[in-house]
Amino acid sequence: xxxxxxxxxxxxxxxxxxxxxxxxxxxxxxxxxxxxxxxxxxxxxxxxxxxxxxxxxxxxxxxxxxxxxxxxxxxxxxxxxxxxxxxxxxxxxxxxxxxxxxxxxxxxxxxxxxxxxxxxxxxxxxxxxxxxxxxxxxxxxxxxxxxxxxxxxxxxxxxxxxxxxxxxxxxxxxxxxxxxxxxxxxxxxxxxxxxxxxxxxxxxxxxxxxxxxxxxxxxxxxxxxxxxxxxxxxxxxxxxxxxxxxxxxxxxxxxxxxxxxxxxxxxxxxxxxxxxxxxxxxxxxxxxxxxxxxxxxxxxxxxxxxxxxxxxxxxxxxxxxxxxxxxxxxxxxxxxxxxxxxxxxxxxxxxxxxxxxxxxxxxxxxxxxxxxxxxxx
Amino acid sequence: xxxxxxxxxxxxxxxxxxxxxxxxxxxxxxxxxxxxxxxxxxxxxxxxxxxxxxxxxxxxxxxxxxxxxxxxxxxxxxxxxxxxxxxxxxxxxxxxxxxxxxxxxxxxxxxxxxxxxxxxxxxxxxxxxxxxxxxxxxxxxxxxxxxxxxxxxxxxxxxxxxxxxxxxxxxxxxxxxxxxxxxxxxxxxxxxxxxxxxxxxxxxxxxxxxxxxxxxxxxxxxxxxxxxxxxxxxxxxxxxxxxxxxxxxxxxxxxxxxxxxxxxxxxxxxxxxxxxxxxxxxxxxxxxxxxxxxxxxxxxxxxxxxxxxxxxxxxxxxxxxxxxxxxxxxxxxxxxxxxxxxxxxxxxxxxxxxxxxxxxxxxxxxxxxxxxxxxxxxxxxxxxxxxxxxxxxxxxxxxxxxxxxxx
Numbered sequence: 001x002x003x004x005x006x007x008x009x010x011x012x013x014x015x016x017x018x019x020x021x022x023x024x025x026x027x028x029x030x031x032x033x034x035x036x037x038x039x040x041x042x043x044x045x046x047x048x049x050x051x052x053x054x055x056x057x058x059x060x061x062x063x064x065x066x067x068x069x070x071x072x073x074x075x076x077x078x079x080x081x082x083x084x085x086x087x088x089x090x091x092x093x094x095x096x097x098x099x100x101x102x103x104x105x106x107x108x109x110x111x112x113x114x115x116x117x118x119x120x121x122x123x124x125x126x127x128x129x130x131x132x133x134x135x136x137x138x139x140x141x142x143x144x145x146x147x148x149x150x151x152x153x154x155x156x157x158x159x160x161x162x163x164x165x166x167x168x169x170x171x172x173x174x175x176x177x178x179x180x181x182x183x184x185x186x187x188x189x190x191x192x193x194x195x196x197x198x199x200x201x202x203x204x205x206x207x208x209x210x211x212x213x214x215x216x217x218x219x220x221x222x223x224x225x226x227x228x229x230x231x232x233x234x235x236x237x238x239x240x241x242x243x244x245x246x247x248x249x250x251x252x253x254x255x256x257x258x259x260x261x262x263x264x265x266x267x268x269x270x271x272x273x274x275x276x277x278x279x280x281x282x283x284x285x286x287x288x289x290x291x292x293x294x295x296x297x298x299x300x301x302x303x304x305x306x307x308x309x310x311x312x313x314x315x316x317x318x319x320x321x322x323x324x325x326x327x328x329x330x331x332x333x334x335x336x337x338x339x340x341x342x343x344x345x346x347x348x349x350x351x352x353x354x355x356x357x358x359x360x361x362x363x364x365x366x367x368x369x370x371x372x373x374x375x376x377x
Numbered sequence: 378x379x380x381x382x383x384x385x386x387x388x389x390x391x392x393x394x395x396x397x398x399x400x401x402x403x404x405x406x407x408x409x410x411x412x413x414x415x416x417x418x419x420x421x422x423x424x425x426x427x428x429x430x431x432x433x434x435x436x437x438x439x440x441x442x443x444x445x446x447x448x449x450x451x452x453x454x455x456x457x458x459x460x461x462x463x464x465x466x467x468x469x470x471x472x473x474x475x476x477x478x479x480x481x482x483x484x485x486x487x488x489x490x491x492x493x494x495x496x497x498x499x500x501x502x503x504x505x506x507x508x509x510x511x512x513x514x515x516x517x518x519x520x521x522x523x524x525x526x527x528x529x530x531x532x533x534x535x536x537x538x539x540x541x542x543x544x545x546x547x548x549x550x551x552x553x554x555x556x557x558x559x560x561x562x563x564x565x566x567x568x569x570x571x572x573x574x575x576x577x578x579x580x581x582x583x584x585x586x587x588x589x590x591x592x593x594x595x596x597x598x599x600x601x602x603x604x605x606x607x608x609x610x611x612x613x614x615x616x617x618x619x620x621x622x623x624x625x626x627x628x629x630x631x632x633x634x635x636x637x638x639x640x641x642x643x644x645x646x647x648x649x650x651x652x653x654x655x656x657x658x659x660x661x662x663x664x665x666x667x668x669x670x671x672x673x674x675x676x677x678x679x680x681x682x683x684x685x686x687x688x689x690x691x692x693x694x695x696x697x698x699x700x701x702x703x704x705x706x707x708x709x710x711x712x713x714x715x716x717x718x719x720x721x722x723x724x725x726x727x728x729x730x731x732x733x734x735x736x737x738x739x740x741x742x743x744x745x746x747x748x749x750x751x752x753x754x755x756x757x758x759x760x761x762x763x764x765x766x767x768x769x770x771x772x773x774x775x776x777x778x779x780x781x782x783x784x
Contacts (some may be wrong), residue, residue, distance in 0.1 A: 126649050128720050153721045198724045199755045265516035275772060324713075331762045335514055335770065336539050339584055339591070339763050346585035346759075353716070353758065354724050361717060363661040364651045 003295070005074070012056065013074045019051055020082035026344050029083055033201035039159050044086045048114025054092045055112030058100070062108040069236070069298045073243040080247025083344075083351055085202055087156035091118045093240045095164055097233040098181060102220035107162070107183070119160040121151035121207055122230065129360040131166070131230045132176050136209060138167035144215040145169075147182060147190075150208050155358070157205035158195035160186055165209070169224050179227045181220040188212050200351040228305075235312035236301055238359050242294040242319045245355045249287045249322060252330040252348050256280060259334050259345075270333075279329055286322040293318035310372045313365040319355075320362035327352035383456075391456050398464040401429050410467040411640075412730070414753055415590060415760035418467030420545055424500045427469045436498045437474045444482055444490065445498050451684045459632035472541065473497045473504035477550045480567065480620045484608040493548075493569070505546035507537040507570070507594055508617070514539075515773050517552075518561040518614065522596065524553035524568065531555065531568065531606070533599045534576075539767070543579045543592040547572050556611045567613030569605040576600075586759040587728040629684075630704030631677035637711050638669055644718045644750040656718060665717070669710055676703050695781050698774040705764035705771065712761045715754040722751035723758075730756065 005013070023043055032040045048054045057072045058064030065071070072093060079088055091111055095118030099107050110116040127133030136149025147167050157163065163184045171178030186193060190212035195205040221229060257280055260271035270276055297315035300308050327349040331338035334345050341347075356362070383391065406429075409422030417423075430436040438454045440446020449457065461468075478497055481489050496502040513520040522535030533553050543549065549570050556564030570577070576599040582591040608616040642657060645666075650659035657663070683696035716723050730752035765771040 123721060128649055128651060130651075153724055155724075197726045199726045199759070200724075204724060264512075265514060265519075270515075273772075275775070328709075328762065332765055332770075335766055336509070336591075336763075339582075339766065341583045341585050341587070349762075350585060350759070353755070357716065357721065357723060361651075361720075363659070363665075363717065367651060367661060 005070070009070060009074055012053070012071060013078060016051060016053060016075060016078045017081075019046070020078060020084065024082045024084055026083075026347075029085065030201070030347070033085055037159070038197065038201070038203045039085050039087070043084075044117070045114055047086065047088065048112070054088065054114055057092070058096055058108060058112055062105050063112040064108075069239060069301050072236075072240050073294065073298045076240045076243035077247040077250075080244035080351070081251050083201075083248070083347060087117050087119070087159055089237070089240060089244065090120060090156040090160070091116070094118070094120045094233060094237050095162070097236050098164055098220060098229065101229050101233075102181070104183075104220060116161050117156070117159055118162050118164060119154050119157040119205075121154045121157065121163050121165045123152050123154065125150055125152045127152075129364050130174070131234060132179060132227055133174055134166050134168045134179050135173045136165065136167040138169050138180060138182060141213065144213060145182065145218065147184065147209045147212045147214065150206070152206050153204050154207055155198070155204050156202065157186070157193060157207060158203045162186070163191075163207070164220065166226065166230060167209075171224075176227050178224045179230070180223050181226045181230070182214055182218045183220055184209070184212060184214060184218065188214070198354060200354040201347065202354075232305070232308070234359065235297070235308050238312040238316050239294065239297040239301060241355055241359060242290070242297060242315045245319045245323055245352065246287070246291055246294055248348050248352050248355065249290065249326045252326050252345065252352065253280070253283050253287055255343075255345050255348070256283065256330045256333045259337070263335075276333060279333065283326045283329055286325050290315075290319045290322035306372055306375065310369055313360075313369040313372070316360060316365040317362050317369065320365070323352040323356045327356075387452060387456060390453055391460060394457050394460040395464075397433060397435075398460060398466060401433075402464055402466050406467065407465040410462075410465045412749075412753060413467065414586065414588065414730070414756035416468075416764070417470070417541065417590060420470075420542070423467045423470055424503070426467055427474075427500050430469065431498050431500070436469065437478060440474075440478060440482060440494075444494050451687045455629050455632075455680070455684055458629050462633045462636045465636075470503065470542065472506050472546070472550075473502065473548075476506060476620050477504050477548075477569075480550065480607055480616050483619055484567070484616045486604075488604065489569075489607065502548045503542070503546050505540050505543040505549045505572070505592075505594075507540055507543075507549045507551035509539045510536060511538055515770055517617075518565070520552055520554060520565065522551070522553045524555045524566060524601075526555070527600070529603055530600045531566070531603060533568070533570070533596045533601060535596055537594040537596075538582075538591075540579070540592045540594050541590055543572070543594050544581060544589070549594070550607070552613055552617055558611075562614040564611050565613040565617070566610050567607040567616040568601055569607060570596075570599065570601050574599050574601065584760060584763075586756045587726065588756070588760065590760075629680050630700060630707065631673055631680050634673045634676070634704070634707050634711060637708075638666070638673060638714075640750075641711060641714050641718055642666060644715075648718060648720065662717065665714060669707070669714060672703075672707055672710070676700070676707065679703075695778055698769075698777045698781075701768065702765075702771045702774050705761075708764050709761050712754070712758040715750070716758050719751035719754035723755045725752065726755070727752040728756065 053075055055064030056075060057067045060066045096111055122131055124133055124135055138145045138147045163186050165182045165184050166179055167182055168178050169180045190210040192208040193205045195203055198204050260276055261269050263270050293315040297311045300311035330345050331349050337343055338345050406422050406426050409419040427436055435447045437446040438449050438457055442448035474497060481493055510520050524531040524533045549572055551568045551570055553566050553568050554564055555566040558564045576597040578595040580593045581589045583589055645657040646655050648656045650656040652659050
């Protein structure tokens, strides 16, 4: 048992930290978020070329560095601490995970080079958090396929050069079998994307596929059996998103401590009031315990499916509860200043709120954990 | 004698209120009530509603009739506010009628009453509050805005912050520093300022929700006639305390909480759950609704008890702080339930959704049930965080309660 980071991992974290401090400062990040595209092509290039982190967790055979889940965790935590907008999570974690299993080396190489950005279109209007609620259909058309259906609130889709789309090649809307994955060009004929900003300053889109023609190579993996892969990558995604949350919460806790130490009322810093001290201690404890849950999820990604899924759901619950407590109290302890868009605290709180509800709410994962525990007994 | 049911007079009054709401509430005004993203409704619609209420003599429920108020008892006020929210009507802006009005009624001169009160009722004067300063929030008595004596005038300079609707208000009631004494509460003066006076500058503060509700006010040598002082110079704290108590005690939370929870339940019946049925049928969600319902009903009975004590002429004691703490906590809890109902749609940022007629831009439009609800849910969640901060933060309220307990 060992919970120390290697020298290379420590180095990875510190170089990413200083890079983001210089290139993604708060003012700059807000400006980018409010710009028309809402992301920075320069920063993305820099992450790929100057830092080389987009392929940090991908194999050397596709140009990556050959790291694993721990590297992803370190990177995501630092991206969270800096509120990075750019689609590392969607591209290098989620899409890369799906493409790796499908053996798509050329696409992975393009990701590592920084040439491709992805969005994974899985959610549907009536599906809530279920990956197997797939009403989008793909029917054979000669050697290729035609896709029709509707995907909802697809994160980072307006920035994507490629879409990965879950579609049904067989079975009924909530069947576990019959789900396939397709690579779709967002500019293809029949793809109607309507993008909008999200409350955390990023972008998402609702996407309609209307008889979109793709060729045989668009099918990623094998036909009709992609659900277990999607669920596995879903757990990988929870671990990564949980790590991002740790970075977000680290900033919320630190900013709150700093603010209460300099804010004076009744002739003393408000940090001297015991009621507030205990609140901040509770925030800090939640962060520490959520960190443990994220470690467990990260280190369980190669375990058997039930263990992996339980650790992921446990992390989502633990992180979700911590995000809420820390986020809300960070705002509360900033007083009125927590209710302005000028200080970072409000922006971190909004990202915290989105992460809490992404990839399944706390209630959803509590129920999933309970269900998995029953099955294992 | 303890009696839970309304008596005949109260029921008659309730029916009268219902009939009035039914006859006068337009769809547009109701929309302003239903689409509220914070505790404030759309300005124009809210004023329109105030004028309708004023025509009936109901714009100021708590004011005595001699000043144009409804002169209602606490019970009648409670019934009115309950029926109002149940009908979906927006609230009237509190800064004038609920806050400044009582200060003028309690401490103003006959001239001030004759000039300000009718204009406050009609909406001709729309008020903002100038209390907090960057260095004086929870510790309000440490406020520094300078007001120098210049014969018939006070000359005011300094900064105020957290001034709701100061950008659209034409009058403001301010606390300014006219003297320095051993106690910080002494030397404060309660002053009415025409916002069009030279030297008044208002700067917007944008909330995390992206909405513009709050402002900063800068006064630069603003000349205010001494006839605008309410109460006496240096003794404004007495007026402010009176007003703060009114702000805290004059609010009943439970009626609105009940209506909001009803709306959440209705929306939850329209969206799929995490199990096989609707969200409303999900075990975890049902439990959350039940917990909220129980918490609201105990608060409601608590409010009845406070109301009954007030009707007996007893001082509010702990109840104002308890209602403020619990009421705002439950408001926040309901916004969390709202986010659960919105699900992933709650990520979309639609700051225009709270304006009646403001476009809700989910591209799928009618494909999905409840997009309006989902569009408003995150704005409410973000804005409602202010509830436990303003009007004496909940930490300050707990300090007040601790003192009452002799701690």
